[in-house]
Amino acid sequence: MADDSKATENHNLTSDNNLSSESGKEVIDSLARQVQESLSLAKRHKFWETQPVGQFKDLGVSSLPEGPIEPPTPLSEVKQEPYNLPGPYEWTTCDLDSEDTCNEVYVLLTNNYVEDDENMFRFNYSKEFLRWALHPPGYYKSWHIGVRVKTSKKMVAFITGVPARIRARDTVVVMAEINFLCVHKKLRSKRLAPVMIKEVTRRVHLENIWQAAYTAGVVLPTPVSTCQYWHRSLNPKKLIDVGFSRLGPRMTMSRTMKLYKLPDHTVTPGFRKMEPHDVPAVTRLLRNYLKQFVVAPDFDENDVEHWLLPKEGVVDSYLVESPETHEITDFCSFYTLPSSILGNQNYSTLKAAYSYYNVSTKTPWIQLMNDALIVAKIKDFDVFNALDVMHNETFLKELKFGPGDGKLHYYLYNYRINHVLRPSELGLVLL
Numbered sequence: 001m002a003d004d005s006k007a008t009e010n011h012n013l014t015s016d017n018n019l020s021s022e023s024g025k026e027v028i029d030s031l032a033r034q035v036q037e038s039l040s041l042a043k044r045h046k047f048w049e050t051q052p053v054g055q056f057k058d059l060g061v062s063s064l065p066e067g068p069i070e071p072p073t074p075l076s077e078v079k080q081e082p083y084n085l086p087g088p089y090e091w092t093t094c095d096l097d098s099e100d101t102c103n104e105v106y107v108l109l110t111n112n113y114v115e116d117d118e119n120m121f122r123f124n125y126s127k128e129f130l131r132w133a134l135h136p137p138g139y140y141k142s143w144h145i146g147v148r149v150k151t152s153k154k155m156v157a158f159i160t161g162v163p164a165r166i167r168a169r170d171t172v173v174v175m176a177e178i179n180f181l182c183v184h185k186k187l188r189s190k191r192l193a194p195v196m197i198k199e200v201t202r203r204v205h206l207e208n209i210w211q212a213a214y215t216a217g218v219v220l221p222t223p224v225s226t227c228q229y230w231h232r233s234l235n236p237k238k239l240i241d242v243g244f245s246r247l248g249p250r251m252t253m254s255r256t257m258k259l260y261k262l263p264d265h266t267v268t269p270g271f272r273k274m275e276p277h278d279v280p281a282v283t284r285l286l287r288n289y290l291k292q293f294v295v296a297p298d299f300d301e302n303d304v305e306h307w308l309l310p311k312e313g314v315v316d317s318y319l320v321e322s323p324e325t326h327e328i329t330d331f332c333s334f335y336t337l338p339s340s341i342l343g344n345q346n347y348s349t350l351k352a353a354y355s356y357y358n359v360s361t362k363t364p365w366i367q368l369m370n371d372a373l374i375v376a377k378i379k380d381f382d383v384f385n386a387l388d389v390m391h392n393e394t395f396l397k398e399l400k401f402g403p404g405d406g407k408l409h410y411y412l413y414n415y416r417i418n419h420v421l422r423p424s425e426l427g428l429v430l431l
């Protein structure tokens with residue numbers, strides 16, 4: 001946007017100038033045009049400009065109606081054949097239940113998925129996690145899409161969708177949650193990503209679904225909200241040793257370790273692990289809590305069973321059962337997402353817990369989430385991460401989380417929300 005206004009300034013400058021000769025004016029006009037073009041080109045999104053997503057030029061234009069940007073096309077008009085890939089590559093539908101396929105996906109992501117800005121850490125989703133993330137109720141295998149080299153069959157790219165009911169204000173919309181877009185490092189910048197996005201879109205359309213939700217670290221047209229990660233050290237010595245955090249000014253290692261020390265046991269009476277028989281009560285608690293956010297999942301009992309029942313090494317959930325009434329009053333959960341530590345002599349993995357869905361009705365937020373930190377510490381996590389979504393801001397600073405440097409942008413495909421949302425208006429966490 002800043003570039004555009006600069007270009008306009010340049011243009012005005014030339015047309016207001018009293019130039020003596022017409023040819024001089026033409027030269028300057030053409031120069032101005034070139035400057036304008038190059039400045040706006042730098043900000044152009046050749047692919048995203050063609051897609052039904054909020055465009056930067058429409059930011060703040062609240063006269064456009066909220067809801068779908070374009071209507072569904074008749075299913076018979078949806079392209080029946082896959083998009084063309086460049087010659088050496090072919091599509092493959094991935095069966096994550098197959099140990100071999102799951103392993104191929106795991107290896108691709110482990111070596112090529114998201115890194116931090118300084119390339120010190122790379123997400124290392126486990127195979128169990130991938131199976132969980134990609135097999136929710138009603139999933140479509142056809143939405144788990146790989147790209148292979150035709151000759152060697154090596155998997156070199158991946159993208160996935162899973163179905164979800166997501167509420168935007170008063171409307172529940174069936175959407176695809178798109179995740180795990182990855183192109184092998186050696187094949188970057190060849191415009192493979194747009195083909196993959198078009199192909200997953202086509203396969204989503206074939207199921208008569210026309211909207212999607214996704215998050216990314218990069219700015220694209222146009223975020224519905226921009227959130228920030230906060231980090232709570234659980235093992236500060238390791239975090240400092242591997243360069244994840246730095247020793248604060250006037251801090252020694254022993255003072256830092258003391259600062260982040262946590263009790264050995266949780267403190268809330270009735271705090272315990274969630275069990276299968278808790279699914280109905282947790283669903284009620286969570287549905288009631290999520291009502292207040294502008295964008296949030298519409299979870300039913302099947303969703304809660306899948307996404308929130310504890311799964312070893314994947315997702316942990318705890319709740320507070322009132323010792324007197326046996327009512328379930330509070331809930332907290334986190335998922336396990338380690339990162340590979342790139343090029344460190346002493347450590348290869350950072351064990352990170354990511355705050356998932358939390359609800360406080362009786363236990364104060366700080367006490368509830370401190371208990372979550374205590375169980376994460378007991379389970380040997382090095383760091384507990386949380387976005388500033390939902391009510392998380394009420395405990396982040398007090399519980400000694402520090403702000404991270406990266407931003408996470410939330411997007412909706414083919415769905416317009418008129419105002420950019422504050423993170424606290426978001427009730428959605430994507431993996």
Ligand code: MYA
Pocket residue numbers: 044045046047048049112113114115176178179180181182183184187188189190191192193194197200201204205209210211212213214215216217218220413414
């Ligand atoms: S976010 C995680 C993304 N993955 C990584 O960051 C892993 C490491 N990076 C890579 O593997 C590659 O750099 C990727 C791009 C694959 C990301 N989301 O092929 P290219 C646009 C959307 O030459 P490459 C996640 O998984 C870019 O702006 N678009 O680039 C959610 C440019 O378009 P334009 C992205 O670097 C994914 C074009 O791609 C992203 O080789 C949600 C360049 O293509 C990104 N993260 O490959 C996907 N990064 O010219 C959208 C770059 O217009 C889903 N680009 O600027 C949309 C909904 C679809 C379903 C709809 C159903 C109705």
